[in-house]
Amino acid sequence: MASLGELERSVMTLLWESGQQLSANEVCEQLDEDLAVTTVLTVLARLEKKGMVERERSTRPHRYAATATREEHTVEMLNEVLGTALDREAVLARFIGSVSENEAAALRRILG
């Protein structure tokens, strides 16, 4: 389970893109919408509960960072979806067939 709401996703995107620990205030400023800091704090707390964000509590503005990179997270999601398949190989086959030729070529390279 790692379904994210709209705002939660925006915050994650920010954390992923910044690649560093950010304070709630920094997140708040860098978001497009004009939200109260408490709102951002609530969202960060929820993301922490979901395990998507780690909080450094030893500094005074607490600092938050994504626990996984964006790519790692995406791969987790992919595996979650694949886990619902009855016939994994069949699904993989179709899936591979659905990506671009360039991507298929990259896969060939990777698979050796």
Added chain:
Amino acid sequence: MASLGELERSVMTLLWESGQQLSANEVCEQLDEDLAVTTVLTVLARLEKKGMVERERSTRPHRYAATATREEHTVEMLNEVLGTALDREAVLARFIGSVSENEAAALRRILG
């Protein structure tokens, strides 16, 4: 967006497994839980709205069927997730690295 609730998923599984059009009553009977038919009708209507189910309105017990096979649907989900990636090739590479050796072998075969 095609996130499914528990019951919605059960109903889809049933439709996928039966592979045919079913009436609300049939779905109801074949479900493990003991639900009112109206409940099943509500769920089927919601699934129809989500585009996951097609309804034949010309027969009297309306008949419902999945619009895509289970595999097609899973692949769609995979593509949806992949669509959120910035660097698709990187994600694909990691993803492929996360499947079993057997599956990787199957992919090699498929990719020719």
Added chain:
DNA sequence: GCAACACTTCTACCGAATGTAGAAAAGCTG
């Protein structure tokens, strides 16, 4: 054609998740 039954639609309620933020509490700094 109508009564009785089958089926569908409407409406509603509940709980959980998410967006939103004020009020209150806690920590820091001069």
Added chain:
DNA sequence: CAGCTTTTCTACATTCGGTAGAAGTGTTGC
């Protein structure tokens, strides 16, 4: 300690999904 910054608590609104009764519509046997 006073005042500011930051965090926590609490709360409310909305939406989604599970659940189903009441009311409406279609069908069928007579």
